[in-house]
Amino acid sequence: GAGVSQSPRYKVAKRGQDVALRCDPISGHVSLFWYQQALGQGPEFLTYFQNEAQLDKSGLPSDRFFAERPEGSVSTLKIQRTQQEDSAVYLCASSPWEQGKQLFFGSGTQLSVL
Amino acid sequence: RKEVEQDPGPFNVPEGATVAFNCTYSNSASQSFFWYRQDCRKEPKLLMSVYSSGNEDGRFTAQLNRASQYISLLIRDSKLSDSATYLCVVPPTSGTYKYIFGTGTRLKVLA
Numbered sequence: 200g201a202g203v204s205q206s207p208r209y210k211v212a213k214r215g216q217d218v219a220l221r222c223d224p225i226s227g228h229v230s231l232f233w234y235q236q237a238l239g240q241g242p243e244f245l246t247y248f249q250n251e252a253q254l255d256k257s258g259l260p261s262d263r264f265f266a267e268r269p270e271g272s273v274s275t276l277k278i279q280r281t282q283q284e285d286s287a288v289y290l291c292a293s294s295p296w297e298q299g300k301q302l303f304f305g306s307g308t309q310l311s312v313l
Numbered sequence: 314r315k316e317v318e319q320d321p322g323p324f325n326v327p328e329g330a331t332v333a334f335n336c337t338y339s340n341s342a343s344q345s346f347f348w349y350r351q352d353c354r355k356e357p358k359l360l361m362s363v364y365s366s367g368n369e370d371g372r373f374t375a376q377l378n379r380a381s382q383y384i385s386l387l388i389r390d391s392k393l394s395d396s397a398t399y400l401c402v403v404p405p406t407s408g409t410y411k412y413i414f415g416t417g418t419r420l421k422v423l424a
Binding site: 232236239240241242243244247249255257258276290292299300301302303304306307 | 317319321345347355356357358359362400404405409411412414415416418420
């Protein structure tokens with residue numbers, strides 16, 4: 200497809216489980232972002248990739264969160280030992296090379312930690 | 314001061330009304346801005362870009378006031394389909410990477 204694709208759409212995890220969320224950006228988009236959105240809030244920045252390089256991970260809430268984009272295309276956000284406070288929608292967005300261009304979002308993964 | 318601030322609303326307006334939202338930002342180096350629209354349980358989608366003094370697209374007008382560091386979004390002749398959350402977004406400035414989102418302003422247009 201032509202848009203940003205995320206999977207799974209919904210994920211239910213028991214507290215303490217590890218989860219992996221996948222993002223397939225628009226083909227050719229150099230920039231890839233992960234955001235976390237809690238109910239009733241705006242998206243909060245987690246991390247940024249330029250091709251395979253993770254240039255900013257300042258928004259990752261703890262060392263339980265890890266993201267990678269090994270070949271500069273598909274990205275995975277991994278959360279280890281999930282906690283209830285990790286429950287949120289995780290949005291992936293991609294953008295062309297030029298800084299400041301619009302972000303194109305995927306449909307998100309809604310994570311519920313029980 | 315928060316980097317981007319918006320009134321969360323909700324704004325409940327009748328069909329046909331004109332409604333305006335404001336968004337204030339703290340970084341005076343910011344040159345461009347976006348308004349995104351987010352429907353319930355959907356991803357944000359670009360509504361308008363604001364690069365200079367303002368931008369107009371049909372019923373939607375976005376304005377930028379650099380001196381006071383705020384941008385506004387005006388919606389004329391509101392439609393039921395305009396009901397959504399409107400997110401103010403500040404793109405990264407030189408040397409930074411993250412796009413900063415406001416909390417969003419919720420609009421409900423009533424029949």
